[in-house]
Amino acid sequence: MSVPSTARPGARLRLAALLGPPMVWLVVAYLGSMAVLLVSAFWSTNTFTGAVVPVYTSGNLLALVTDPLYRDVTLRTLLVALGVTVLDAAVAVPMALYMSRVASPRARVALVVAVTTPLWASYLVKAYAWRVLLSPTGPIAWLTGGHSSGYGIGAVVVTLAYLWLPYMVLPVFAGFDRVPDSLLEASADLGAPMRTTLRRIVAPLVLPAVAAGSIFTFSLSLGDYIAVTIVGGKTQMLGNVIYGQLITANDQPLAAALSLVPLAAIVIYLLAMRRTGALENV
Amino acid sequence: MKRPIARIAATATALAVAVLLGACSTATTTTGTAGVAPPKVKEMKKLGAGEGQLNIIAWAGYAEDGSNDKTVDWVHPFEQQTGCQVNVKIGNTSDEMVQLMRTGQYDGVSASGDATLRLIYAGDVAPVNTALVPNYATISTFLKKRPWNSVSGQMYGIPHGWGANVLMYNPKVVTTAPTSWGAVFGGSSAYKGKVTAYDSPIYIADAALYLMKTKPSLKIKDPYSLTEKQLDAAVALLKQQNANVGEYWADYTKEVQAFESGSSVIGTTWQVIANVIGADKKVQVKTVLPAEGATGWSDTWMISSKAKHPNCMYQWMDYITSPKVNAQVAEWFGEAPAQTKACTETSDKGFCTTYHALDSAYASNIHYWTTPQKQCVDGSGNDCTAYSEWVDKWQQIKG
Numbered sequence: 256m257s258v259p260s261t262a263r264p265g266a267r268l269r270l271a272a273l274l275g276p277p278m279v280w281l282v283v284a285y286l287g288s289m290a291v292l293l294v295s296a297f298w299s300t301n302t303f304t305g306a307v308v309p310v311y312t313s314g315n316l317l318a319l320v321t322d323p324l325y326r327d328v329t330l331r332t333l334l335v336a337l338g339v340t341v342l343d344a345a346v347a348v349p350m351a352l353y354m355s356r357v358a359s360p361r362a363r364v365a366l367v368v369a370v371t372t373p374l375w376a377s378y379l380v381k382a383y384a385w386r387v388l389l390s391p392t393g394p395i396a397w398l399t400g401g402h403s404s405g406y407g408i409g410a411v412v413v414t415l416a417y418l419w420l421p422y423m424v425l426p427v428f429a430g431f432d433r434v435p436d437s438l439l440e441a442s443a444d445l446g447a448p449m450r451t452t453l454r455r456i457v458a459p460l461v462l463p464a465v466a467a468g469s470i471f472t473f474s475l476s477l478g479d480y481i482a483v484t485i486v487g488g489k490t491q492m493l494g495n496v497i498y499g500q501l502i503t504a505n506d507q508p509l510a511a512a513l514s515l516v517p518l519a520a521i522v523i524y525l526l527a528m529r530r531t532g533a534l535e536n537v
Numbered sequence: 538m539k540r541p542i543a544r545i546a547a548t549a550t551a552l553a554v555a556v557l558l559g560a561c562s563t564a565t566t567t568t569g570t571a572g573v574a575p576p577k578v579k580e581m582k583k584l585g586a587g588e589g590q591l592n593i594i595a596w597a598g599y600a601e602d603g604s605n606d607k608t609v610d611w612v613h614p615f616e617q618q619t620g621c622q623v624n625v626k627i628g629n630t631s632d633e634m635v636q637l638m639r640t641g642q643y644d645g646v647s648a649s650g651d652a653t654l655r656l657i658y659a660g661d662v663a664p665v666n667t668a669l670v671p672n673y674a675t676i677s678t679f680l681k682k683r684p685w686n687s688v689s690g691q692m693y694g695i696p697h698g699w700g701a702n703v704l705m706y707n708p709k710v711v712t713t714a715p716t717s718w719g720a721v722f723g724g725s726s727a728y729k730g731k732v733t734a735y736d737s738p739i740y741i742a743d744a745a746l747y748l749m750k751t752k753p754s755l756k757i758k759d760p761y762s763l764t765e766k767q768l769d770a771a772v773a774l775l776k777q778q779n780a781n782v783g784e785y786w787a788d789y790t791k792e793v794q795a796f797e798s799g800s801s802v803i804g805t806t807w808q809v810i811a812n813v814i815g816a817d818k819k820v821q822v823k824t825v826l827p828a829e830g831a832t833g834w835s836d837t838w839m840i841s842s843k844a845k846h847p848n849c850m851y852q853w854m855d856y857i858t859s860p861k862v863n864a865q866v867a868e869w870f871g872e873a874p875a876q877t878k879a880c881t882e883t884s885d886k887g888f889c890t891t892y893h894a895l896d897s898a899y900a901s902n903i904h905y906w907t908t909p910q911k912q913c914v915d916g917s918g919n920d921c922t923a924y925s926e927w928v929d930k931w932q933q934i935k936g
Contacts, residue, residue, distance in 0.1 A: 300925075301659075306639075324929075324933050327936065386794075387798075390798045390799070391798070391799050405730070405783075406783065487784075488783055488784045489784055491935050499932055500928070501636070502636050503633070503928060504925060504929075505632055506925065506928070
């Protein structure tokens with residue numbers, strides 16, 4: 256009787272010590288900052304000095320709905336995020352299929368390394384590389400005889416798609432890898448041609464992995480505001496408007512209110528993706 | 538698994554509805570401090586020993602340590618003289634500087650007139666005891682105790698230098714030398730997609746200045762004191778310009794790169810940017826002060842009210858306005874030095890004449906950056922548009 260009663264508190268203590276710090280971090284740093292964001296969206300600012308005044312107002316959230324500027328920018332940002340996701344999926348699916356099913360084991364390792372190495376380079380270096388590529392006197396203009404679309408929303412989609420490609424390729428690759436060979440053999444034994452097997456057996460099994468990758472590409476694009484200032488020309492995305500309100504206008508409450516838009520978009524996207532089983536694949 | 542998420546979604550929806558309902562009954566409440574005395578912050582009474590560290594926010598080109606040009610270095614000599622290790626944070630816009638100062642992590646800032654009053658009235662900066670800054674005595678008198686750097690006769694900083702925002706162009710593309718800001722407004726379609734502009738709401742004043750000279754019917758008297766109607770006219774002009782803008786710049790390195798790669802060929806600039814492009818020797822650019830005059834800046838070194846290294850900051854304020862260093866900064870940045878004695882120290886002996894450094898009449902013709910307020914800054918009434926409104930308009934212009 257005495258042995259378990261002394262052992263149990265010790266075990267509990269150890270468990271608490273193990274889980275405590277991450278839980279504190281999660282609650283205080285992560286959820287806490289989220290709560291501060293939500294609360295400060297309801298505060299006002301001193302019109303002259305720009306200092307935050309804790310006086311309740313719902314004008315900030317109302318502005319999100321009524322101001323056509325925020326509607327346009329939100330729409331543009333969502334379109335960019337979707338464009339990046341579609342482009343990444345279109346590139347990643349055939350690539351991952353080749354990597355997992357066609358390539359020899361040695362080539363597979365080489366390809367995985369090739370996909371992941373760009374992650375070592377700095378984000379800024381890669382974005383500036385695209386700025387050089389897309390410049391009016393750059394290689395793309397030279398190759399196409401001066402028909403480069405230049406800086407703008409198209410350049411933003413291409414650059415972000417490049418930046419986030421590994422986050423799409425890796426889950427999709429893992430998804431293809433998880434498809435059991437026995438299913439493919441069974442399908443072939445039953446007389447299904449390759450195309451039918453891909454469509455009816457592989458595609459449904461890999462779709463959750465594509466959805467999982469899309470969560471990365473979608474949410475990373477939604478929050479981006481640096482690549483767009485480098486290759487976007489005069490294009491504004493939600494991140495730029497938030498940055499503008501926070502840094503330029505010094506209007507922290509409105510910036511906080513604006514930050515709720517991508518937050519809401521991601522929550523909705525996650526709920527939608529959950530139906531595909533993507534969350535078990537991340 | 539399904540229930541909790543559904544419950545969260547329901548709660549969120551309920552919350553959103555409550556917020557929107559609340560919105561109908563409450564308007565945005567804001568308070569202003571214009572006309573009220575700034576918070577009381579004590580000034581230094583006596584200088585002590587340096588703290589060994591100094592964290593400052595500066596405009597690009599104000600605190601050079603030789604990393605841009607080996608011969609341009611006045612930070613290292615200061616460090617050797619005082620033992621204060623200088624950490625420089627470049628501020629790209631006045632708004633960014635205000636934001637950075639508000640963090641309380643910096644000892645001082647080179648603030649322009651559109652930041653100074655905001656800093657003073659928010660209690661972010663401390664009054665300066667000019668007796669502790671010997672070089673203050675010989676600063677140009679027309680820069681002392683001005684509305685943007687003092688409150689009721691109390692100085693809040695040491696004047697550093699002033700100048701105009703000029704028009705820069707690439708003479709290979711812009712073959713006829715422009716003489717008017719019209720080249721980036723009405724005439725900007727000639728360089729469609731290659732026009733650039735400063736990415737800050739304060740740039741609205743540039744459009745207002747152009748309208749002030751070209752559309753007298755609008756009756757604009759001061760580009761920072763705009764009524765609703767005048768602001769709308771300036772915004773309309775900038776929206777028209779936006780169609781021809783390739784990209785905006787706020788980061789000065791971006792404008793350097795844009796001109797060097799040819800993606801921008803004409804637009805507003807600071808002389809220092811033209812100097813950097815000139816030093817790189819990749820493309821040739823020219824600058825001009827257009828016929829309409831220009832907006833400009835008058836900068837002041839201010840000390841934070843939460844400065845952790847106040848003695849080093851006082852030493853810096855005295856050092857940077859000493860004749861020799863002030864001359865170096867002025868020549869590198871391309872502005873008029875605040876220090877009258879700097880004019881004998883410049884390497885180009887005609888420098889102060891070129892920049893009208895001692896010419897108070899010329900100085901009064903530049904429209905210095907000022908924070909627009911509801912209470913018109915030129916004293917013409919209280920129906921002007923405030924800076925927060927300019928910010929919203931600026932985001933609308935960019936779309």
